[in-house]
Amino acid sequence: MGTLTLRVLRETDFPKLYRRFILHQMNSSDDLAKLLQSAFLFLSSSRQEICQFGYRLTLFYAMKQKDFGLLFKVAQGLGYYPVLKLIQRSSKEDTIISEGFYHEFSEAITEAYNSDGRYLTRGQNLSNIKFKNRAGSVAVVAPTSYGKSELITSSLRPGENICILVPTLALLAQTKKRVLRSEMYEVSQKIITHHEMYNRNDNGFIAILTQERLLKLLESDEKVKFHSLFIDEAHNLLVDGDRERFLAMAIILMVKRNTGIALNFLTPFLNSVKNLKVNFANYDLEEIRIKEFVKAEKIFLCDTRKNRRLFFYDQFMDKYYPASDKIFGRDTELIREKAGQKNIVYINRPVDIEKFTLRFIDLLPPMYNEQIETACNDIAKFLHKDYTLIKALRKGVVFHHGSVPDNVRLFVEYIFSQFQDIKHIVTNSTLLEGVNIPAEKIFILSNKKGSRLLAPSQVRNLAGRICRFSEVFRDSNKDLSLLAPEMYVIGSQFTSESANLHKWISESFKVDRELKDKPSNVLLEKANDVEKLTQKAEVETFLENLSPGITEKDDISYATTDVGRLAFRNNVTEIDILKHEKTMQAKINEMIELGIEASEVSDIIFLISDVFVQLIPEERLFANIRRLLKEEAMNFYSRFLEWRIENKSYSEMIYLFKTYWDHVENTPIPYAYVGKWGDEKRDGHRPNWINLKKKTHEQKINLIIAKIKDEQDFVDNKLMKFVEILNDSGLISYSLYIKLKYGTSDLTQISMLRNGFGGSLATLLREKYSQFIVHQENGSINLRMEILGEMEKNKENMVLVYEASFHVR
Incomplete structure (x- = not known):
């Protein structure tokens, strides 16, 4: 059996037998006997993919025949102990194994893999032991939902400085909540979620940061x-x-300062851990890899643009089989027919997510229950009654993307997870970045992430987001079919016209196709793209200016001016710093000599435009920020930042935005810039604008909500670093700087904002619930558990109540 491969197997008569099995055309017991004989043969193979196929056959047989005895024994032999408990719950135990010694022996083995009420597979248990006993840095490669988060919380140690890096700001609160609730966390440990929370005398703290904030923390104290x-x-x-380059830089700096640091790389997909090695940082990686195959995904394809029939793709045989005689005219028709209790609909672009949601909910019946109505009312008060999300909620649908306000997005995850009648979440790549929600099925209507095709690892990561172990193996579940989660790829109006979905699925899921890593980050050891040599040199120069001598190269140029050094420290990548630093410094010196100090927001916008923006290249990548060279954009951002200083609520900003747009609509040029939400071209080749006269009131409200979120991100990620440089150069009054940065000058609220509280929540807690705020000596701020009940009793907005729950110890 050691020589049998899937390639060889596909050339035998077995595919004919398997086809009859898949198409429910097995009419004789002889066929079933042959299938089971084949399964036994495959399970004894030393080749991983052949053994996995044997398990898949056994699982499918058990589900089709409602005969779980064989699956029980196979799962036991493979060490899939959670599957044993699921089988026992879903069928009468005496139909699986007999009473007596074997039964007791089997139970004893299974209980040995019971970890605090959660049953582990043999691979999970072994990886946990290896991880616990690791001697240095390690890379853990394990499928999604295999408990990588528990590896982190189990490693918290008092007295140690620990950093947990998260890919997005939205995950800061979720990770902090997990740490606060961990048994390994001690109240004395300071949790840092913002680099400005760090003090030079801090020790034994837990930093939960994005790569940008981590790099800023490292830059703030060269000894940390x-x-x-x-x-x-x-x-x-x-x-x-x-x-990704910032992340690599952070790793280099951390290793340089502590050569004994334990780096822990956690990922669901990676071909070689050597590809995680970063230049200028000497570390070895132990590999912990789990190759188990507990779930057996079922993959379906229906291209509603072409033949419109549904096919089942088998990743072992690399073949498509007809799955239905029905013709599906639209994506929504297929989703409605095949939907489970909880479903994910993946669409690439936020604008398409909302378009699809509107079209989808038109086909669904309204539903009413008090829980949903309360959520709708709270979102309406927090944002606006005409937000599409509210209309969708009343039809059992929510959407989730980067232009949804952060605390509302958290609330959406809660609603989808906890409200039984909410069956669909329409989302994009935000789902790929660690967001954990319960779902049984996924429908993929776009085969892209951003402008690129979803890579095989990304598609498999999406598939791993459904039927998570925590859902499949929870005590209340008796549904064995969740071990075979269903993924539907649908060719739709959101799929590129040239997309060959048959080929894309095969390249993504064919089991014996080797998935090759593509290490393209120029700071990785294995990156060898000769076309990026110039970029590599620029990044190395950037790194050297952050920490002179770290690359040990002699041909590096360094900033010679104060503004140049500040630009490097504030991660300015839009400008060629070394080329333009003297020009920037000359302008700043001139303003200092003239005694100029910005005391109004419009002054700051002018300074950013005059000192920095005009030096940014005329490239498409920088088109958004170069808009600040135009008076119209400068006036807009002056107005927008005034709202920030005044700490306007979201609902207030929506009203002010709508008032402004009503004014613009009645001018000779009734256009508004909305970036990726636009559908008309003006002064360029991209449709970044809308004609306000062509939009309904509801369309304007939804565009405004998305626009405000996008502009907040733009200010935080693009403008504030220039504000920091101007402030450090002495060109902004302190009071204006503080209000611009935090939206308040209240020290308690500023401390709360640094601790990860949203502005609206911080204001509410300061005004009405100060007795529930716990100030730790180390600077951390948590909330007493009783606050949640008090807020609910007072009928506070549930968006804010749920956000508050992330800060409760």
Whole structure:
């Protein structure tokens, strides 16, 4: 059996037998006997993919025949102990194994893998032991939902500086909540979620940060060291973008300061852990890899643009089989027919997510229950009554993307997870970045992430988001079919016209196709793209200016001006700093000599435009920020930042935005810039604008909500670093700087904002619930558990009540 491969198997008569099995055309017991004989043969193979196929056959047989005895024994032999408990719950135990010694022996073995009420597979248990006994840095490659988060919380140690890196700001609160609730967490440990929470005398703290904030923390104190770093979704390090380069820089700095640091890379997919090695950082990686195959995904394809029939794709045989005689005219028709209790609909672009949601909910019946109505009313008060999300909620649908306000997005995850009648969540790549929600099925209507095709690892990661272990193996579940989660790829209006979905699915899921890593990050050892040599040199120069001598290269140029050094420290990548630093410094010196100090927001916008923006290249990548060279954009951002200083609520900003747009609509040029939400071109080749006269009131409200979120992100990620440089150069009054940065000058609220509280929640707690705020000596702020009941009793907005729950110890 050791020589049998899937390639060889596909050339035998077995595919004919398997086809009859898949198409329910087995009419004789001889066929079933042959199938089971084949399964036994495959299970004894030393080749992983052949053994996996044997398990898959056994699982499918058990589900089709309602005969679980064989599956029980196979799962036991493979060490899939959670599956044993699921079988016992879903069928009468005496039909599986007999009473007596074997039964007791089987139970004893299974209980040995009971970890605090959660049953582990043999692979999980072994990886946990290896991880606990690791001697240094490690890369854990394990399928989604295999408990990588528990590895992090189980490693918290008092007295050690620990950093948990998260890929997005939205995951800061979720990770902090998990740490606060962990048995390994001690109240004395300071939790840092913002680099400004760090004090130079801090020790034994837990930093939960994005790569940008981590790099800023490291830059703020050249002596700060960490004992360990945890990087979830570590495969992102292979990508070559600014954020991934910042992550690599942070790793280099951390290793340089503590050569004994334990780096912990956690990822569901990686071919070689060697591809996680970063230049200028000497560390070895132990590999912990779990190759189990507990879930057997069922993959379906229906291209509603072409033949419109449904096919089942088998990733072992690499063949498509007809799954239905029905013709599906639209994506929504297929989703409605095949939907489970909880479903994910993946669409790439936020604008398409909302378009699809509107079209989908038109086909669904309204539903009413008090729970949903309360949520709708609270979202209406927090944002606006005409937000599409509210209309969708009343039809059992929610959407989730980066232009949804952060605390509302958290609330959406809660609603989908906890409200039984909410059956569909329409989302995009935000789902790939660690967001855990319960779902049985996924429908993929776009085969892209951003402008690129979803890579095989990303598609498999999406598939791993459904039927998570915590859902499949919970005590209340008796449904064995969740071990075979269903993924539907649908060719739709959101799929590129040239997409060959048959080929894309095969390349993504064919079991014996080797998935090759593509280490393109120029700071990785294995990155060898000769076309990026110039970029590599630029990044190395950037790194050297953050920490002179770290690359040990002699041909590096350094900033010679104060503004140049500040630009490097504030991670300015839009400008060629070394080329333009003297020009920037000359302008700043001139303003200092003239005694100029910005005391109004419009002054700051002018300074940013005059000192920095005009030096940014005229490239498409920087088109958004270069808009600040135009008076119209400067006036808009002056107005927008005034709202920030005044700490306007979201609902207030929506009203002010709508008032402004009503004014613009009645001018000779009734256009508004909305970026990716636009559908008309003006002064360019991209449709970044809308004609306000062509939009309904509801369309304007939804565009405004998305626009405000996008502009908040733009201000935080693009403008504030220039504000920091101007402030450090002495060109902004302190009071204006503080209000611009935090939206308040109240020290308690500022401390809460630094601790990860949202602005609206911080204001509410300061005004009405100060007795429930717990100030730790180390600077951390948590909330007493009683606050949640008090807020609910007072009928506070549930968006804010749920956000508050992330800060309760």
